[in-house]
Amino acid sequence: MKEFFGQVLKVxxxxxTLADANMYHALNSFHSHQEMELIYIKSGEGTFSIGDTSKRISGDTMILIGPNVPHMFKFETNRYYDYAMKHAKPPVPLQLLTLHFDPNKLGHDFLTLPENRILKNLLTEAKKGLLIDKGLKMTVVEYLLKIETSLYYERLPLLLQLLNKIGESEEILNLSDYKDTNLFKKIDETRLTMIYLFTMDNFYKEIKLKEIAAIVHMVPNAFCYYFKSRTGRTYFDFLIAVRIEHACKLLRENNESITSVCNDAGFSNLSNFNRYFKLQTGKSPLEYRRTFRH
Structure with a gap:
């Protein structure tokens, strides 16, 4: 795994590895590693992608990612098209607290002990990416601070306690339906990085199938099959989801008209925007804005 940039090791x-960092260890790249990753985004904004899902993220967000699961963080400090840039708004400084741990070091026999049922289930669920929410988030931070100051022989038991706390909690949410990592190879991580970065930089305008296929040197039919086989959904479903995520951010953060939000998010037709928005969020854009502000 690549070294952290500007990291301060806590243990x-x-x-x-437990570290503070002001830059993510894999810059704008789909990647995987044998360690499970617990990341607490203290401040900063961007997009998190895993499997078939991309989500807008912001400060005070905590995510657990399972071993060998391809994922990508694209933070606003690593510039790309965004509402903040369009209006000359500086990006929020990035500050991360990250934990990396290889569960294989525990050994197969240990992980299959009946006492470790919760831990084993957590490792399976973490393949989907888990959002750690509410009070559990603060509990996790307290454990990490305790691990930092503990004697060396107390650290591993504390880490196992922490993982079991997460595994038994109801304050976790699956971020995707991702299941199978066996299809992914390094070439897939490279290709998906190119596809995702191009999409995040250009979602606000029309993207033709021939154009996005050319990014990874494929013809449209082959690209469509490839993307769905690796992510579980079509490219245009993914593109619409990215646009809706951006629209949600705009609705939360400004008072622009729904028509303006529609255009900024890459939709040329207001009725289509309303329909897709409701399909993804369960609310109309106006209802979403009112609910968030209430």
């Missing part, structure tokens, strides 16, 4: 000489 040294340990089987796991």
């Amino acid at each position: 040294e000489n340990s089987t796991f």
Whole structure:
């Protein structure tokens, strides 16, 4: 795994890594690693992608990602088209607290012990990406701070306690329906990085199938099959989801008209925007804005 940029290690000489960082260890790249990753975004904004899902993220967000699961963080500090840029609004400084731990170091026999049922289930569920919410988030931070100051022989038991706390909690939410990582190879991570970055930089305008297919040197039919086989959905379903996520951000953060939000998010037709928005969020754009502000 690549070194962190500007990292400050919190625990040294340990089987796991706990670090503060002001930049993510994999810059704008789909990647995977054998370690499970717990990331607490103290401040900053961007997009998190895993499997067939891309979500807008902001400060005070905590995510757990399972081992060998391809994922990508694209933070606004690594510039790309965004409402903040369009209006000359500076990006929010990035500050991360990250934990990386390889559960294989525990051994197969240990993980299959009946006492570790919760831990084993957590490792399976984490393949989908887990959003850690509400009070559990603060509990996790408290454990991490405790691990930082503990004696070396207390750290691993504390980490196992922490993972079990997460596994038994109801304050976690699946971020995707991603299941199978066996299809992914390094070439897939490279290709999906190119596809996702191009999409996030150009979603606000028309993207033709021939154009996006050419990014990874494929013809349209082959591209459509490839993208769906790797992510579980069509490229245009993914593109619409990215646009709706951006529209949600605009509705939360400004008072522009629904028509203006529609155009900024890449929709040329207001009725289509309203229909897709309701399909993804369960609310109309106006209802979403009112609910959020209430």
